[in-house]
Amino acid sequence: MLALLKRDLTLATRAGGGFGLAVAFFLILCALVPFGVGPDSEALRPIAPGILWVGALLSSLLSLDRIFALDHEDGSLDLLATAPIPLEGVVAVKALAHWITTGLPLVVAAPVFGLLLHLPGGAVSWLILSLLIGTPALSMLGAFGAGVTVGLRRGGLLLSLLVLPLYIPTLIFGTEVTRRGAEAGDPFTPMLFLGGITAGVLALVPFAAAAALRVNLR
Amino acid sequence: MSIWEYANPVKFMRVSGAVLPWLVATAAICTTGGVAWGFLTPEDYRQGSTVKIVFLHVPAAMMAINIWVMMLVASLIWLIRRHHVSALAAKAAAPVGAVMTLIALATGAIWGQPMWGTWWEWDPRLTSFLILLLFYIGYIALWSSIEDADSAADLTGVLCLVGSVFALLSRYAVMFWNQGLHQGASLSVAEGERMSAVYRYPLYLSMLGFLLLFLALVLIRTRTEIRRRRLAALQAREMRG
Numbered sequence: 001m002l003a004l005l006k007r008d009l010t011l012a013t014r015a016g017g018g019f020g021l022a023v024a025f026f027l028i029l030c031a032l033v034p035f036g037v038g039p040d041s042e043a044l045r046p047i048a049p050g051i052l053w054v055g056a057l058l059s060s061l062l063s064l065d066r067i068f069a070l071d072h073e074d075g076s077l078d079l080l081a082t083a084p085i086p087l088e089g090v091v092a093v094k095a096l097a098h099w100i101t102t103g104l105p106l107v108v109a110a111p112v113f114g115l116l117l118h119l120p121g122g123a124v125s126w127l128i129l130s131l132l133i134g135t136p137a138l139s140m141l142g143a144f145g146a147g148v149t150v151g152l153r154r155g156g157l158l159l160s161l162l163v164l165p166l167y168i169p170t171l172i173f174g175t176e177v178t179r180r181g182a183e184a185g186d187p188f189t190p191m192l193f194l195g196g197i198t199a200g201v202l203a204l205v206p207f208a209a210a211a212a213l214r215v216n217l218r
Numbered sequence: 219m220s221i222w223e224y225a226n227p228v229k230f231m232r233v234s235g236a237v238l239p240w241l242v243a244t245a246a247i248c249t250t251g252g253v254a255w256g257f258l259t260p261e262d263y264r265q266g267s268t269v270k271i272v273f274l275h276v277p278a279a280m281m282a283i284n285i286w287v288m289m290l291v292a293s294l295i296w297l298i299r300r301h302h303v304s305a306l307a308a309k310a311a312a313p314v315g316a317v318m319t320l321i322a323l324a325t326g327a328i329w330g331q332p333m334w335g336t337w338w339e340w341d342p343r344l345t346s347f348l349i350l351l352l353f354y355i356g357y358i359a360l361w362s363s364i365e366d367a368d369s370a371a372d373l374t375g376v377l378c379l380v381g382s383v384f385a386l387l388s389r390y391a392v393m394f395w396n397q398g399l400h401q402g403a404s405l406s407v408a409e410g411e412r413m414s415a416v417y418r419y420p421l422y423l424s425m426l427g428f429l430l431l432f433l434a435l436v437l438i439r440t441r442t443e444i445r446r447r448r449l450a451a452l453q454a455r456e457m458r459g
Contacts (some may be wrong), residue, residue, distance in 0.1 A: 012408045087346070095425065110326065144380065148360065148373050148377060149360075151364075151369075152363055152364065154363070155363075157364055158356075158359055158360065161352075161355065161359055161375065162321040162356045162359075162360065164352070165349055165353055165356060165381070165384065165385075165388070166380070166381075166384045168349060168388045169384065169387045169388055169391040169393075171391065172388075172391045172394065172395045173391065173394070176394065176395065190394070193391075193394070197387070202455040205380070208376050208379065208380050211372075211374055211376050212372075213378050215369050215373055215376075216369065216373070218369065
C-alpha cells in the first residue's frame with residue numbers, strides 16, 4: 001500500500017501530473033472574485049469564508065477524474081484489483097494520494113488566499129483547521145464518483161454532477177466553522193459535525209467506491 | 219406463494235397488465251376528484267384563493283420523498299437478490315420522482331410569490347428539495363450514460379444508497395445553516411395544529427390520487443423497460459443467428 005501511495009504521488013508530481021494545478025486554480029478563483037464583486041474590503045469580508053470553501057470544493061473537483069481514469073486506460077487498475085491488497089484499500093490509498101496532491105497544498109496556501117479576500121486574522125486558524133478536517137472527505141467522495149464513472153467516455157461532466165451534491169454537507173459545516181471563527185461565534189459545534197462527516201465518509205465510502213469499481217472492471 | 223414470485227418478468231407482466239387499467243382509472247378519478255374538490259373549497263381568510271395550491275403542492279412533495287425511498291428499496295432488492303424487475307422499477311420511478319420534485323418546487327414558488335413576497339427563499343425545506351432534485355438528475359444521468367444494462371443497474375443502485383445517506387445528511391445540515399420560513403407539517407396528528415376538515419379531506423383524496431398515479435406510471439414505465447429488454451434480447455439473438 002505504501003508502494004502504491006508512493007507511485008501515485010510520483011506520477012502526480014512528475015510532468016503532466018497536475019500537481020499544483022488545484023492551488024493555481026484556487027489562486028485564479030480568489031483573484032477573480034474581487035473583480036466580480038468589487039475591491040471593497042467591507043464587501044469581501046463577509047463572503048470570504050464561503051468563497052474560500054467553494055474554491056476548495058471546485059479545485060478538488062478538477063483533478064478527480066484522474067484518480068482512476070489513467071490507470072483504467074493503461075490497464076494497471078486491473079492489476080491493482082487482482083493485487084493481494086483489498087480493493088477498498090486501493091481506493092483509500094488513491095484518495096489519500098489525491099488529498100496529498102490537492103487538499104494538503106490548499107490547506108497550506110489557504111492563509112495567503114484568506115489575506116487576498118480580507119478574511120479577519122482570527123478566522124485564519126479556523127479556516128486552516130476546517131480545511132484540514134473537511135478536505136479528506138472531499139477526496140474520498142471524489143474517489144467514489146470517479147469509481148462510478150471510470151468506464152464512461154464522457155465521464156468528467158457526469159462526475160461533477162454526481163459528486164457536487166455529496167459535497168453539500170461538508171461545504172455547509174466547513175463554511176460555518178470559518179464564518180463563526182470570523183465573527184467570534186462558537187466554531188466548535190460545526191467543527192464536530194464536520195469531523196463526524198469526514199470520519200463517517202472515510203470509514204464507509206471506500207466500500208461503496210470499491211463496489212462501483214468492481215462493477216466497472218467486470 | 220411468496221412476494222418474490224412477482225419478480226419473474228413473465229408473471230409481473232401478466233399481473234401488472236391485469237391491474238393496470240383499474241389502477242389508471244382510480245388514479246384518474248382520485249387525482250382529478252381531489253384537485254377539483256380542493257378547487258371548490260372556501261377561500262382561506264388569510265391566504266385567499268392561493269390556499270388551493272396546497273392540493274397539488276403537498277401530494278407532490280410527499281411523493282417526491284417517497285419515490286426516492288421506493289427507489290432505495292428497489293435498488294437494495296436488486297443489489298441483494300438480483301431481480302431485474304426491481305432494478306427496472308427503480309429506473310422507471312426516477313423521472314417521475316424528479317417531476318414530482320419539480321412540481322413541488324414550482325407550485326411552492328407560485329404560492330410563495332404572493333404569500334412570502336418572494337419566488338425563492340433559501341429555507342431548509344426548499345433547499346433540501348433542490349438538493350433532492352440534483353440527486354434525481356444525477357441518478358437519471360448515470361442511468362442514461364452507461365450502455366451495459368446490468369452495470370448501469372449496479373452503479374445506479376450504489377449511487378442511490380450513497381445518495382440516500384447524503385440527501386438525509388443534507389436535510390439536517392441545511393437546518394443548521396439557515397432558519398426556516400416554511401410552515402410545519404401540513405398534516406399533524408395533534409388537534410388544533412392541523413388544518414380544518416374542509417381542506418383536509420380533499421387533501422387526503424388528492425394524496426391518494428398522486429400515490430395511485432405514481433404506481434400507475436411506474437407500472438407502465440417498468441412494462442416498457444421490460445419490453446425494451448426483450449426486444450434487445452431478440453435483436454441480439456437475430457444478429458447471432
